[in-house]
Amino acid sequence: MAAVESGTCERPADMAAVKCLSSSAPLALRIVAECPVSKARACVLTLPHGPVNTPVFMPVGTQGTLKGITVDQLEDLGCQICLGNTYHLGMRPGPELIEKASGLHGFMNWRRNLLTDSGGFQMVSLVELSEVTEEGVMFRSPYDGKEILLTPEQSIAIQNSLGSDIMMQLDDVVSSTVTGPRVEEAMHRSVRWLDRCITANKNPHRQNLFAIIQGGLNVGLRKACLDEMTKRDVPGFAIGGLSGGEEKDDFWKMVTLSTDHLPREKPRYLMGVGYAVDLVVCVALGCDMFDCVFPTRTARFGSALVPWGSLQIKQKQYAKDLQPIDPECQCATCQRHSRAYLHALFKSDTAAMHHITIHNISYQLTLMRSVRQSIIEQCFPEFVQSFMKRMFPSSEQYPSWAVDALASVNITLD
Amino acid sequence: MKLELSKVVRGCRLGVLTGIGQTGQHSLEVPGCLLYTRCATVPHLTQDTLHTLSSLPAVTQVTLDSLAEHYEVLEEFKEGVRKFSGLHDTALYCSLQDPAATCPTGHITNKTVSVWGSGGRIELTVAKFMAMQAAILPDFYQSMADGETWQANTSRKRVRKAVDRTLAHLDECLILHHKTQELKQAEIFGVVEGGDIREERVRSARETAKRPVAGFVLDGFQSAAMEQDLRSQLITAVTTELPQEKPRLLQGVGRPDEVIECVEAGVDLFEGFFPFQVTERGCALCFNYIIVPDPETAGTSPPTVLESNGESPAVEKLKENGDSSPENMTQFELNLKDTRYREDFCPLVEGCGCYCCKNHKRAYIHHLLVTNELLAGVLLMLHNTAHYLGFFRALREAMAVDRLQDFKTRVLQ
Numbered sequence: 001m002a003a004v005e006s007g008t009c010e011r012p013a014d015m016a017a018v019k020c021l022s023s024s025a026p027l028a029l030r031i032v033a034e035c036p037v038s039k040a041r042a043c044v045l046t047l048p049h050g051p052v053n054t055p056v057f058m059p060v061g062t063q064g065t066l067k068g069i070t071v072d073q074l075e076d077l078g079c080q081i082c083l084g085n086t087y088h089l090g091m092r093p094g095p096e097l098i099e100k101a102s103g104l105h106g107f108m109n110w111r112r113n114l115l116t117d118s119g120g121f122q123m124v125s126l127v128e129l130s131e132v133t134e135e136g137v138m139f140r141s142p143y144d145g146k147e148i149l150l151t152p153e154q155s156i157a158i159q160n161s162l163g164s165d166i167m168m169q170l171d172d173v174v175s176s177t178v179t180g181p182r183v184e185e186a187m188h189r190s191v192r193w194l195d196r197c198i199t200a201n202k203n204p205h206r207q208n209l210f211a212i213i214q215g216g217l218n219v220g221l222r223k224a225c226l227d228e229m230t231k232r233d234v235p236g237f238a239i240g241g242l243s244g245g246e247e248k249d250d251f252w253k254m255v256t257l258s259t260d261h262l263p264r265e266k267p268r269y270l271m272g273v274g275y276a277v278d279l280v281v282c283v284a285l286g287c288d289m290f291d292c293v294f295p296t297r298t299a300r301f302g303s304a305l306v307p308w309g310s311l312q313i314k315q316k317q318y319a320k321d322l323q324p325i326d327p328e329c330q331c332a333t334c335q336r337h338s339r340a341y342l343h344a345l346f347k348s349d350t351a352a353m354h355h356i357t358i359h360n361i362s363y364q365l366t367l368m369r370s371v372r373q374s375i376i377e378q379c380f381p382e383f384v385q386s387f388m389k390r391m392f393p394s395s396e397q398y399p400s401w402a403v404d405a406l407a408s409v410n411i412t413l414d
Numbered sequence: 415m416k417l418e419l420s421k422v423v424r425g426c427r428l429g430v431l432t433g434i435g436q437t438g439q440h441s442l443e444v445p446g447c448l449l450y451t452r453c454a455t456v457p458h459l460t461q462d463t464l465h466t467l468s469s470l471p472a473v474t475q476v477t478l479d480s481l482a483e484h485y486e487v488l489e490e491f492k493e494g495v496r497k498f499s500g501l502h503d504t505a506l507y508c509s510l511q512d513p514a515a516t517c518p519t520g521h522i523t524n525k526t527v528s529v530w531g532s533g534g535r536i537e538l539t540v541a542k543f544m545a546m547q548a549a550i551l552p553d554f555y556q557s558m559a560d561g562e563t564w565q566a567n568t569s570r571k572r573v574r575k576a577v578d579r580t581l582a583h584l585d586e587c588l589i590l591h592h593k594t595q596e597l598k599q600a601e602i603f604g605v606v607e608g609g610d611i612r613e614e615r616v617r618s619a620r621e622t623a624k625r626p627v628a629g630f631v632l633d634g635f636q637s638a639a640m641e642q643d644l645r646s647q648l649i650t651a652v653t654t655e656l657p658q659e660k661p662r663l664l665q666g667v668g669r670p671d672e673v674i675e676c677v678e679a680g681v682d683l684f685e686g687f688f689p690f691q692v693t694e695r696g697c698a699l700c701f702n703y704i705i706v707p708d709p710e711t712a713g714t715s716p717p718t719v720l721e722s723n724g725e726s727p728a729v730e731k732l733k734e735n736g737d738s739s740p741e742n743m744t745q746f747e748l749n750l751k752d753t754r755y756r757e758d759f760c761p762l763v764e765g766c767g768c769y770c771c772k773n774h775k776r777a778y779i780h781h782l783l784v785t786n787e788l789l790a791g792v793l794l795m796l797h798n799t800a801h802y803l804g805f806f807r808a809l810r811e812a813m814a815v816d817r818l819q820d821f822k823t824r825v826l827q
């Protein structure tokens with residue numbers, strides 16, 4: 001256990017010393033505490049570039065940079081893992097160049113863990129002309145118009161070049177609002193592609209490949225996908241195909257179904273989720289890892305996240321407001337700057353965005369640290385109750401899906 | 415504030431400006447530059463990133479044009495822009511205009527000047543100007559001035575009017591300055607105008623020097639206004655008229671070659687906007703300013719920045735108008751957007767101690783620029799500021815050991 005706890009494993013070789021609970025993968029999950037009421041759990045996930053305390057929110061650094069924040073600032077915020085996007089980085093600067101720079105870690109000089117997606121999601125959502133066949137995803141490059149086929153093998157080859165600590169399988173992405181045979185086809189294909197990805201991984205000793213559970217909003221298909229994928233000895237699982245505009249009532253049921261059937265000893269990553277309420281509820285449903293562009297994207301438009309919602313700093317009402325964004329926040333922005341100054345600075349300089357980005361990342365990471373602490377202290381249900389009280393002016397405003405989801409894991413809100 | 419000159423050689427002044435700030439705790443070595451800001455923030459930088467830079471100038475420049483639209487909140491706040499913007503240990507100088515911005519002309523009247531904020535034009539009378547100073551609370555500031563004489567073909571009559579107006583504004587500013595309780599600790603710099611007309615420059619300097627000002631601002635010499643030879647001649651004519659013991663701050667000149675020439679003409683202080691302009695065009699300052707210890711061994715000097723990478727910067731035709739388009743690139747910088755840096759795994763400048771050079775490679779900066787990422791501005795601003803401050807430090811060191819000519823040769827090579 002001690003080896004796992006202290007495990008800042010800088011070099012792949014060190015991973016051999018780490019006792020891995022799940023498999024021979026370069027990953028170890030130690031469950032520190034479980035909530036006796038709900039499915040929430042606090043773990044230490046040890047990866048090749050150090051430990052990650054879960055539940056964890058992972059900020060997204062699409063192009064190998066986090067929106068004007070330096071890697072030192074990100075480290076100072078306590079970030080232990082962030083994301084890079086395979087689609088973007090594969091296009092520019094390209095896998096060959098990043099490999100020459102000793103991977104994405106070297107290229108962006110980030111000393112801690114990185115997770116990369118498969119690139120498939122971006123292709124389907126960003127590129128209009130994309131076509132999925134058994135071979136892979138065919139799309140037209142927005143840079144030179146060339147047709148490109150992204151196969152599971154190529155996605156893994158790019159992610160191997162990027163050298164991320166966690167890689168995602170290429171999955172057949174279908175919008176969560178689609179129903180019918182296409183969903184079933186995509187689920188089965190995602191299983192076949194998972195096998196191709198596992199075979200293609202050149203670095204199983206230092207790069208963890210996560211499977212992505214698909215199946216849309218169909219209970220039978222989700223269950224079938226879980227059955228198939230959990231037969232494979234992958235280091236971790238992601239819950240995919242959600243947060244794409246489906247009803248929240250459908251969303252949480254798919255999440256809880258997935259965590260019910262995922263192995264206890266492996267990490268569970270809920271993709272694309274980052275709103276505070278969603279995070280807290282989905283922790284209760286048993287998820288460990290989350291990512292979302294929302295906190296950093298919204299910061300650039302002047303939206304600062306606070307325990308009672310958000311502040312639109314560019315609005316006139318803050319022009320003379322001399323308080324910090326959140327008087328209780330310990331981030332560098334709140335320690336030094338008032339809402340009024342940030343409001344003024346937004347008219348002149350990009351540093352205004354950096355200030356809010358720092359605050360928002362700090363908000364997300366602090367929220368997850370508090371969640372974790374409450375699980376360890378065995379008072380997670382109470383934490384959820386006070387969190388909801390702070391977030392909403394009255395209990396009538398609690399979203400019904402959140403109330404239902406929490407009730408399903410024995411947390412009642414009053 | 416007190417200027418202690420340790421050395422004056424052929425008009426070049428080396429020394430230290432002491433007693434700056436409310437309790438006189440700040441000092442600034444001359445020749446030197448101020449820290450450039452917009453809305454009291456160094457562009458792109460937060461306090462965290464800014465303070466990765468060592469030995470920042472003790473004086474931060476704020477510009478009235480970027481603060482004027484925030485007058486109401488500053489006035490209510492009452493504690494000045496330093497505290498409002500979260501700056502702590504720095505002295506403040508307030509200028510009228512942002513040296514890196516070109517403001518539309520044709521809006522000056524006998525009684526008013528205009529500044530342009532994000533919401534458009536704000537017209538200032540002397541009373542309004544002084545009310546803003548009382549809200550900003552700088553440690554020193556320039557008096558209101560008619561600086562609209564820098565364009566080519568400005569008539570003699572217009573130049574004379576600018577000198578007269580500026581003197582009248584100064585007299586009015588001085589009266590209000592002494593009546594304003596909030597500005598009791600602050601000091602005022604008179605502004606020397608006169609366009610490119612020597613007699614007007616001399617008249618403006620002489621008249622301004624008769625007033626009880628703490629120092630002088632030389633206005634209307636910006637890069638677009640005139641050739642360096644003329645600028646040097648005019649500045650020399652001006653500084654001859656000015657008292658030795660008061661500092662001279664030159665507005666709108668930032669290129670290293672022009673800075674050296676202007677120091678030779680007797681200038682003490684510069685605005686620090688040049689690194690910002692370089693940053694905005696996606697470039698990195700890379701010129702060499704290190705002079706070898708002994709001129710006899712110059713041939714065995716360590717390789718310069720550019721030689722060590724087997725390349726020379728793309729020098730383009732030098733036409734400057736103060737804005738930030740790539741065609742204004744000088745010979746002092748590298749254009750990091752150029753594809754030649756795509757696979758360049760060297761730091762921006764070998765041996766540079768800035769955060770950017772210690773942590774990142776040219777290939778990464780190139781990638782950030784190509785993908786329009788905000789971090790490009792942060793990292794370039796850090797490097798460019800560090801390099802520029804290093805240049806001024808080296809300039810003073812060269813003057814201290816009587817090696818200004820070697821220094822100049824090195825910078826201009």
Ligand SMILES: [Zn+2]
Nearest residue numbers: 329331334359
């Ligand atoms: Zn904060």
Ligand SMILES: [Zn+2]
Nearest residue numbers: 766768771797
């Ligand atoms: Zn540097």
